[in-house]
Amino acid sequence: MSRDTRRHAVMVLASASLMIAFSLSSCVPRAGTDVGNGFTSKLNMQGYQRPAVSALSVQLGSGVSVDGFWVTSANYQFQSGSDCATATGPVAFAGPVVADLIGAGFLGGPREIHTSGAPTCALEWSLSTLDATSLPSGAPAELAGSSVLLRGRRSDGVAFVVRSTSTSAIRIDADGGGTFALGSAAPIVGIDLEQVVNSLQLDSLSDNPIIIDDTHNADHLRDFESAIRDSSTLFGDNDNDGLLNPTEATSSNELGHGGP
Numbered sequence: 001m002s003r004d005t006r007r008h009a010v011m012v013l014a015s016a017s018l019m020i021a022f023s024l025s026s027c028v029p030r031a032g033t034d035v036g037n038g039f040t041s042k043l044n045m046q047g048y049q050r051p052a053v054s055a056l057s058v059q060l061g062s063g064v065s066v067d068g069f070w071v072t073s074a075n076y077q078f079q080s081g082s083d084c085a086t087a088t089g090p091v092a093f094a095g096p097v098v099a100d101l102i103g104a105g106f107l108g109g110p111r112e113i114h115t116s117g118a119p120t121c122a123l124e125w126s127l128s129t130l131d132a133t134s135l136p137s138g139a140p141a142e143l144a145g146s147s148v149l150l151r152g153r154r155s156d157g158v159a160f161v162v163r164s165t166s167t168s169a170i171r172i173d174a175d176g177g178g179t180f181a182l183g184s185a186a187p188i189v190g191i192d193l194e195q196v197v198n199s200l201q202l203d204s205l206s207d208n209p210i211i212i213d214d215t216h217n218a219d220h221l222r223d224f225e226s227a228i229r230d231s232s233t234l235f236g237d238n239d240n241d242g243l244l245n246p247t248e249a250t251s252s253n254e255l256g257h258g259g260p
């Protein structure tokens with residue numbers, strides 16, 4: 001595979017990644033419904049890849065196949081203004097909600113949220129967990145008690161499963177220390193699948209199957225959790241369909257980025 005082709009594949013699958021896609025203006029009309037001093041719109045989370053979303057499995061440039069990627073999240077808060085050193089704003093969407101990241105996103109569909117419409121300098125959201133009795137229809141039973149469940153196969157066919165119980169907050173700051181506008185193009189948050197899977201260093205593990213959780217290969221789990229945080233990226237939903245389309249998951253369309 002040429003470097004360019006590989007790079008493209010990497011970028012694409014980063015998509016198939018865990019893309020927390022939340023659409024602020026996916027409801028009609030385009031720029032959200034102006035209610036009082038803010039916007040009412042929809043929030044979603046999904047996995048995506050370029051050129052097309054696979055609902056069954058995603059193969060990364062590394063040859064790793066991702067067969068399932070589920071994230072439970074909560075407490076979405078947008079911080080308005082340019083001073084992000086202060087406390088975050090009100091909760092726009094409390095959750096918890098389960099997202100199928102290589103499927104259609106939030107189980108049960110996008111969630112309505114309300115935001116001020118003011119320029120925003122950061123978004124915070126948190127990993128969260130649900131017990132077995134609270135899991136929504138469509139969520140795998142293995143997700144109970146975990147915030148992240150990733151299942152896949154290494155290029156040699158060895159199966160792996162990753163479970164995180166982290167409930168850490170993840171913060172996405174506007175690029176360049178500035179602000180991004182909510183309402184003009186719905187923001188979509190994504191986590192780069194290639195980056196997240198690479199963080200697992202699957203080739204360094206000799207188990208079969210490979211289990212990565214709090215009691216198995218925990219050091220790999222910590223790197224995985226950091227990669228979820230660091231790769232969280234905010235994009236604009238330019239065509240306002242509530243989904244992160246291939247042409248939207250680009251660096252030029254990036255509004256903000258997560259990090260330590």
Ligand SMILES: [Ca+2]
Binds near residue numbers: 237242243244248
């Ligand atoms: Ca879109």
